[in-house]
Amino acid sequence: MLRIETSSMNAFSNMLKGLVASLFLSMPALAHQTGNSYLVITESNGRLQVEIDFIVRDLGNLLQAPTPTDAPAPTPEQLQSMQPAIAQVIQASLEVQQNAQTQPLEFVSQSVVLHNDGLYVRQRFTSPSMASPLQFVVVRYGFFNQNDKLGRAFFKLQLGKDEISSVFDSSTPIQRFVLGESKRWSTIGLFTQEGAWHIWGGPDHLLFLLTLLLPGLMLLHRTTGTGTGNVTERNGTKTAALFALKVITAFTLAHSITLLASVLDVITLPSRWIESAIALSIMLSAGLNLQTRIQWSPWKLAFIFGLVHGMGFANGLRDLGLSQTYFIETVLAFNVGVELGQIAAVVAVGMPLILLAKTARTQQLIMTCGSWGVLVISGVWLVQRLMA
Numbered sequence: 001m002l003r004i005e006t007s008s009m010n011a012f013s014n015m016l017k018g019l020v021a022s023l024f025l026s027m028p029a030l031a032h033q034t035g036n037s038y039l040v041i042t043e044s045n046g047r048l049q050v051e052i053d054f055i056v057r058d059l060g061n062l063l064q065a066p067t068p069t070d071a072p073a074p075t076p077e078q079l080q081s082m083q084p085a086i087a088q089v090i091q092a093s094l095e096v097q098q099n100a101q102t103q104p105l106e107f108v109s110q111s112v113v114l115h116n117d118g119l120y121v122r123q124r125f126t127s128p129s130m131a132s133p134l135q136f137v138v139v140r141y142g143f144f145n146q147n148d149k150l151g152r153a154f155f156k157l158q159l160g161k162d163e164i165s166s167v168f169d170s171s172t173p174i175q176r177f178v179l180g181e182s183k184r185w186s187t188i189g190l191f192t193q194e195g196a197w198h199i200w201g202g203p204d205h206l207l208f209l210l211t212l213l214l215p216g217l218m219l220l221h222r223t224t225g226t227g228t229g230n231v232t233e234r235n236g237t238k239t240a241a242l243f244a245l246k247v248i249t250a251f252t253l254a255h256s257i258t259l260l261a262s263v264l265d266v267i268t269l270p271s272r273w274i275e276s277a278i279a280l281s282i283m284l285s286a287g288l289n290l291q292t293r294i295q296w297s298p299w300k301l302a303f304i305f306g307l308v309h310g311m312g313f314a315n316g317l318r319d320l321g322l323s324q325t326y327f328i329e330t331v332l333a334f335n336v337g338v339e340l341g342q343i344a345a346v347v348a349v350g351m352p353l354i355l356l357a358k359t360a361r362t363q364q365l366i367m368t369c370g371s372w373g374v375l376v377i378s379g380v381w382l383v384q385r386l387m388a
Contacts, residue, residue, distance in 0.1 A: 001240065004331060021075055026056055027266070031355075035114075036055065036117070036152050036153070036154060037052065037053055037054050037055070037058075037143065037152070037153045037154075038052065038053040038115070038120070038139065038153065038154050038155075038158045039051070039052050039053075039094075039139075039153050039154070039155045039156075039168070040050075040052075040155075040157075040158070041096065041137070041139075041155075041156070041157045041158070042158050042159070043086060043158075043159050043160070044126075046130055047126050047127050047128070047129060048096065048098070048103060048126065048127040048130050049124065049125075049126055050094075050096060050125040050126070050127070051123075051124050051125075052090060052094065052122070052123055052125075052184075053113060053115070053120040053121065053122045054072060054086070054121050055115070055117065055118055055119070055120050055240050056079070056118065056119045056120060056121060057073070057088070057110075059074070059079075059082065059120065059121065062086065062143065063082070063085055063086065063089060063091055063274055070160035073119070076112070076276030079110075079112065079121060080110070082121075083110045083123075084108070085125060086121065087107045087110075087123055089143075090105070090123060091104075091105050091125075091158075092124070092142075092162065093142035093143050094139075094140070094141060094142065094143075095138075095139070095140040095142070096127065096137065096138070096139055096140075097137065097138035097140075098127075098130065098131040098134055098137060099131045099134065099135050099136065100138070100161060101131065103127035103128065103129075104127070104128065105125035105126070105127065106125060106126050106127070106128070107123065107124075107125055108123075108124040108125055108126055109123070109124045110122065112125075116315040116318070120169055122318055123293060128267060133180070134159065134179060135148065135176045136176060136178045136179060137157060137159075137176075137178060137179070138174065138175070138176045138177075139155070139168075139174070139175055139177070140173060140174045141153055141155075141168040141173050141174075141175075141210050142173060145345060152167055152168065152169050153167065153168040153169075154167055155168055155175075157177055159179065159182065159288050160179075161328050162179045164177050164187075165187060165190055165191075165330075166190060167190065167193075167194065170186070174310060175309060185309055187329065187330060187333075187363060188329050188330070188333040189333075190346070191317075191329075191330045191331075191333035191337065192334070192336050192337040192340070193337060194334060194337060195317075195334040195335060195336060195337020195338040195339075195340070196337040196338065196344075197335065197337070197341070198313065198316045198334075198337070198338060198341070199337075199338045199341035199342050199345065200341050200345065202312070202316070203277055204279065204282060204312075204378070204381060205278070205309055205312065205313075205342075206342070206345050207282055207374055207377070207378070208278070208281055208282045208295045208305065208309065209247070209248070209251055209302070209342065209345075210252075210344070210345070210346070210350075211286050211289065211350055211370070211371065211374050212245075212247050212302050213234070213244055213248075213298075213346065213350065213367070214289055214310050214370055214371060215243075215245055215289060215366055215367065215387070216240045216243040216244050216247075216298075217240065217353060217354070217357045217363045235352075240354075243298070244346065244350070246298075246299040247298050247302045248302075248342070248346065249298045249299075250299040250300070250303040250306060250342075251301040251302040251303070251306040251309070251342075252306075252339060253303065253306070254286040254302070254303045254304070254305075254306025254307045254309075254310060254343075255306045255307070255309045255310030255313055255338075256310065257307065257310060258307045258308070258309075258311050258314070259310040259311075259313045259314050259317070259331070259335055260331060261310075262310065262314030262315075263309045263314050263317055263318065263331055267311065269311060271315055272385060272386075274312050274315065275312065275313045275385045276382060276385040277308045278305075278308055278309055278312050279378050279379075279381040279382035279385055280382055281305035281308055281309070282374060282377075282378035282381070283378040283379055284301075284305075284377060285298075285301060285374075286371045286372075286374040286375040287371075287375060288301070289367055289368075289371035290368065290371050290372065290375070296358045304376075305322075308351045311332075313335075313338060317330075317331070317334050329376045353366060
């Protein structure tokens, strides 16, 4: 019979409490935190048209004048007064070349637009002319800083029959786009990568799935006997693995259905409702872990709330800018990326927990402490999203 000394158990409990506390302090700030920007290049009247969006909360970093996180959002008048400074930074940091010739960008207009994660300032620029024939375009995106606040830019180039999507980050600030070649496989690879990034960059989806998987730890051991003669036996991982497979499969099927329905505009709901419902789903799954009166099926809950999470995935896919040329491929590739990221997260978190859960008592401790931590974090998210 396996035994754990009281002092060891207390140390383990304190470690879990510290982990929960650190999650509580850090996770609310991470839920769907982006700092993204959007860059679109099109053609009109024989000129290149450049459209770039920066999220309002990152304007301080863009202008090298960081503002406190609790500072109020700029008013429309303040945004208008910032227009010349924003345009100057863009013209100095964004370079577009046609056939190796740099094109100066002339400011056209500024407006405010709404993306999934908040308000953005959009500035439009135009080039004096467009090369003919245009063979390739080179873009140098120079807005990255040490804090990586403006760390990613979703890019779309749409010229004639060519439609190319890409992502700029600090490791790929300069990219060359050859026109007239097939972009099918490069587009599929890009959206697969972005699907995996989305699931890792939005920890609320992962937290929901991992919370539903916590009861699976209780299947690793069973207690036989009565009173002081109780004996804990290890069932092995087969039963727990089957439990995890059912939960993950149900979640995958559900979010795949609503992901496709949402991007096809069959289902349209306000982003605020979707994000709040996602936070509520995490709270409910954590709360169910902490009680024994209500008998519930984790895989059925995964399917029901997976339908809601699928609409959240669709919002992330829309913000990337769907390729109309390869619409089905990009949707499927993004979904495959989500699954790969999801599996990687389950393995990365699940294996250490299985190694720690050597007795029924430690299993219960992990599930209880973990569920309480998730309940608090998701509660904060729900309040934030309802008030946003």
